[in-house]
Amino acid sequence: MGATLRALRAFVLLAGFHLLGLVLLVLLGAADWAAYRWAPAGWALRTYVISFLLAVPVVRGMALLRTPRDEGTAGLPVTEEEEPRLWAAVRELAEQVGTRAPDEIRLTSDMNAAVTEDARFLGLLGGTRRLYLGLPLVAGLSEAPLRAVLAHELGHYGNSDTRLSGITERSRVHVARTIDRFEEKSDLTIAKERARQERKSAKRIARGKAPKEVDTTGVGFTYRTMARIYTAYGRFSMRATQSTARRQEIAADLAAARIAGRDATASALRALPALGNAHEFYLSSYATLGVEFGMLPPRGEVFGGVRRLLDARAGELAGMQDELPAEPASPYDSHPPTAERVAAVEALPDDGRTAAGDRPAFALFSSPETVLCRVEDATLAPEALQMRRLDWPDLVHESMTAMYVRDTEPLLSAVAGLPRSAGGAGPVGAPAPDDEVDAPAPADRAGALHAQAETFLDAVDAGTVWELVDRLPKSEQAAAATGRAAREFARSSLRRELARLVTTVLTADGRARWQLSWSADARLRLPEGCAERLPAALDAAIAERPDTEPLRKLLATA
Structure with a gap:
C-alpha cells in the first residue's frame, strides 16, 4: 500500500x-x-x-484537536559536539537509507530504539525528527548490530512511516x-x-x-x-x-x-x-x-x-x-x-x-x-536521585538484610507479647508511646534482634510458641488444615521462622553476609561451621521434645 x-x-x-x-x-x-x-x-x-x-x-x-508531542518520553538530548561519533554514524546511515537525518538524538533508559516525527498537515509536511536510543540496548550490542538497529529505525523515515x-x-x-x-x-x-x-x-x-x-x-x-x-x-x-x-x-x-x-x-x-x-x-x-x-x-x-x-x-x-x-x-x-x-x-x-x-x-x-x-x-x-548510593556488594548485602528484617516483622510483633528473656530487650525500634527517637543504630538493632531471638527460643522451650505461630500469616492450605496436618504445617512454619530469625540476627550483627553474584542468586555466607550445624539445630528446636541449645550456641556472639 x-x-x-x-x-x-x-x-x-x-x-x-x-x-x-x-x-x-x-x-x-x-x-x-x-x-x-x-x-x-x-x-x-x-x-x-x-x-x-x-x-x-x-x-x-x-x-x-492535537496529540501532545513526546508525551511520557524521558531522555537526554545529545548534541553533535557532545557525541560526534554517534552523530557521524547516524548521518552516514541516513544518507545510505536515502532520507533526512534526525534533528535530535535522545538517549533513554529503555532497552529499545525508536523514531518519531512531528509531521504537520496530517503528515503532508515533515517536521522535527527525533531518534530515541536506549543505553541498555547499546550495552547489549556490538557496533555492527547497533548500526543495523539504527538503519532499521531510519528506514521508517525513508518509507514515510513516521509522517503517517x-x-x-x-x-x-x-x-x-x-x-x-x-x-x-x-x-x-x-x-x-x-x-x-x-x-x-x-x-x-x-x-x-x-x-x-x-x-x-x-x-x-x-x-x-x-x-x-x-x-x-x-x-x-x-x-x-x-x-x-x-x-x-x-x-x-x-x-x-x-x-x-x-x-x-x-x-x-x-x-x-x-x-x-x-x-x-x-x-x-x-x-x-x-x-x-x-x-x-x-x-x-x-x-x-x-x-x-x-x-x-x-x-x-x-x-x-x-x-x-x-x-x-x-x-x-x-x-x-x-x-x-x-x-x-x-x-x-x-x-x-x-x-x-x-x-x-x-x-x-x-x-x-x-x-x-x-x-x-x-x-x-x-x-x-536522593537515595543512598552503594557499591554493588554492599547494596546486595544491605538490601537482602533489610528484606529479612522486614519479613521478620510479623514474628517480632508476636514476640513482643511474650515474657521477655533475661536480656530484657523489646522489639526493634519499639519506643514507649509518644516517644520520638531516632532509628536504632546497627549495633543496637543487632542487640535487640538477639534478645528477641532468645525470647522466642524461651517460648519454644516452654511450649507456648505454638499459639504465637498460629497468629502468623498462613497459606490457604495451612489455614484450612486440621488435626495432624495442621500440626505439621505449624511445625514447618516454626522451622521457617526460626531460620529466618537466625539469618536476620547473623546478618544484622555482621557475622553473615550476602554475597553478590551476577550469574546466580545472591548467596548467604554464614560463619565458619554454621552452615553445617544450622539444619540440625533447627530440627532439634522443632522436635516433639524441643532442644534449643544448639541454636542458642549458634546465636551466641563471638
Missing part, C-alpha cells in the same frame, strides 16, 4: 472516531426526546442527567483518553455507591441491627458500556492498520540488512527478545533491589550495570537467541513475530559481511560512563 492510500486510511480512521462520537450524541439526544415525549417527569429528568454525564466525555474526546503514524497515533490517543474518562467515571460512581452503602450499614450497626452486604453490582454500567464501545472501535482501528504496520517493519529490516549487513541485522533481531528479558530481570533483581529501603547502585550503574549481567550470563543469553518467539506479543502488536522477521533477513543472499569480532557499541560514545550518569539524572525521579 502506497503512502497516499495509507494516509487516506489513517484519515478515515480518525474521522471514524469523530463520526462514532456524533452517532452516540445523536442516540443520547434521541433518548432525551423520547423521555420528554413519553416518560414521567421524574424518569425524564433522570434521563437528561445521565445523557449529559455521558455526553461530556464524548464531546471532550472529539474536541481534542501521526494521524494513526492521534486516533489512538483520542480513543484511549475517551475510554479512560468513562472508566474513571465508572470507578468514581462505584466508589460513591460503596461509601453510601457503608454509611448506611454503619447506621444499622449503631441501631443494633445486622449490616447489609455492600453490593455495587450494576453500578456504573452505562459508563462501562460507553467505554466498551470505544474499546471495540480502538481494536478495529488497530486491526485495520496492523498488516501495514507489520509490512513496514519487514521493509525496515530489509533496509537495515542492505545497509548494515545481513548477519548484523539478523544478530540484532535475535538478540532483542533475549536482551529485553535480561533487562527486565536486571531491573527487578539488581538495579531496584534496594529501592524499597532507599538504596540504589552507584551513579551510572542503574542503567549501566546491566552490562555486568550480560557478560556473566553470555552463554545463557546465546541459548535464548536460538529460541525465537514465533507469535506476536499480542494480537494487536504492530511488529511481526521475531522468528518471521529473522527468517526474512536470513533468507537473503550472503553479502560477505559479518558481525563477529566487532567492537562494543559503546565505542560510538565519547564517554560511556559520563553519559550513563547523565541519563540517570535526566530520567530518574527526584526522590530516586
